[in-house]
Amino acid sequence: MLLRAALTSFRRGExxxxxxxxxxxxVSLKHLTAYNAVCGFGLRDALPLTYPHVLGFPLQMKLMTGAGFPFPLPGLVHVANRITQSRPLALCEPLEITVSARDLRPHPQGMQVDVVTSVSGVWEGVSTYLRRTGGSSGSSEELQRPVGSAVWRVPGDIGRRYAAVSGDRNPIHLYPLSAKLFGFKRAIAxxxxxxxxxxxxxEGRLPEAVTVDVRFKKPLLIPGRVEFSARENGSGWEFAVWGKGPHLVGSAQDLTP
Structure with missing residues (x-):
């Protein structure tokens, strides 16, 4: 898979x-248990909201390394992810997963595209990827640091542990040396x-029908120490992860009629 990803470096299409x-x-109970342990979920009959993304990852890579996908994978940046489910997916049900790409569009720094994972008509994940070709960020957004509600110490092996359960073995997540080859001081989560x-x-506080939208900001260098914050608003939650700056900002919106 890494070799196929490397071979996409020659793409120049738009x-x-x-x-x-x-x-x-x-769903494999053994795999789900391992995923839950790495991410901090408890084991329940309903799948964690992010777990279908991991199940669909082989299909995502197949689509992105196959013909017709416009960008080379090396250097592609995952800038946002939105998950919407109308009901929880059960541990015991077979899952029909389809991955597609849509909405190729300009960005102030280059071009971006959405990779969409759809599961059994009740779950959809939209990952937005940016191919940088120059320019400025095009945004004057200034985020205010929220009051932290918890301190997380992120271990240096979390990239390797998550790679083992997700299949995403991008070298920037694995070891300090492999990350330095791509311009990072250390591996990133x-x-x-x-x-x-x-x-x-x-967990246990989000509605069953929900949209969770996040933007990925500064890379989270590992090992590291970050603050997690969360506050309830009128229709859901707002949450963030901060170190010296923002790593992730997100919201969860209740879709219950």
Whole structure:
């Protein structure tokens, strides 16, 4: 998979012609238990909100390394993720997963595209990827540091542990040396691990029908110490992870009629 990803480095196209890919999955209790342990979830009959993203990851890689996807994978930045579910997915149900790409569009720093994972008609994950080609951030947004509600010490092996359960073995997440080859001082935590860790902290307090939208900000260098904050608003929750600056900002919105 890493070799296929490396071979996409020669892509220079700006058209989107990737065809959707699909498969049926049965949840492995052993794998789910390992995922929950890495991310902080308890074991329940309902799947954690972020778990279908991991199940769909092989299909995501198949689509992104296949013909018709416009960007090379090296250097591609995961800038945002939105998950919407109309009901929880059960541990025992077979899952029909389809991955597609849509909405190729300009960004002040380059181009971006959405990779969409749909599961059994009740769960959808939209990962937005940015291909930087220059320019400025195009945003004057200034985020105010929220009051932390918990301190997390993120261990240096969390990238390798999450890679083992997610299949995402990008070298920037594994070891300091492999991360330095891509310009990072140390390895960085996966964005989807950070999101999962936030939702594990809110477990039992989110509605069953919900949209959870996050933006990934500064890379979270590991090992590291960060503050998690969460506050309830009128229709859900706002939450964030901060170190010296913001690593993730997000919201959870209740979709219950």
């Amino acid at each position: 058209t989107l012609a990737a065809q959707p890919v699909s498969a049926t999955f049965d 996966h964005g989807m691990w950070t999101k999962a860790r936030c939702l594990a902290a809110l």
